[in-house]
Amino acid sequence: AQSVTQLDSQVPVFEEAPVELRCNYSSSVSVYLFWYVQYPNQGLQLLLKYLSGSTLVESINGFEAEFNKSQTSFHLRKPSVHISDTAEYFCAVSLFYGQNFVFGPGTRLSVLP
């Protein structure tokens, strides 16, 4: 069975600084990879996803993630964070297209002024 590890439970960072949120997964077969974001008192929203093709994927608000098959990682990065990026970020994998998602424990990003 597949699993997802997010080693950092909390990441504090100053505004306009770069940030990397780490995600590693284990699976014996190919997976689809996702990052979801949860703002306070809301449900999760898709930030970006890797299904196939280019290993670097980008979101509309400046985040990017790179799929590294050899290291089984899908780290999330942003070169310059804003206060509004404060949220909890979840990495997820699925074996089947649109089904059977497994989530990591989440990383709480706090952007400080």
Next chain:
Amino acid sequence: NAGVTQTPKFQVLKTGQSMTLQCAQDMNHNSMYWYRQDPGMGLRLIYYSASEGTTDKGEVPNGYNVSRLNKREFSLRLESAAPSQTSVYFCASSDLTGELFFGEGSRLTVL
């Protein structure tokens, strides 16, 4: 755009009471899910339904039952609530684009 709608948003129960969480989606998605979210544990799948008329157990199904009433609606029932079921519950749906769409969550406290 309603998306995924869950009710109720908040509920307090006493141990042994029963309740049903309701979920409806208006995106014509085939697959629907119930997750629970606990601090430091991410989201854990309780039950899912790949299509109308089918349901399957997820990672933590004990103490729960589900009904896929039709394509739009997927309910979660707690027959005899326990304090260990205190959690935030999320309903979600997905189609074959691979994206999950979540409701806003239902916060349940069992005393």
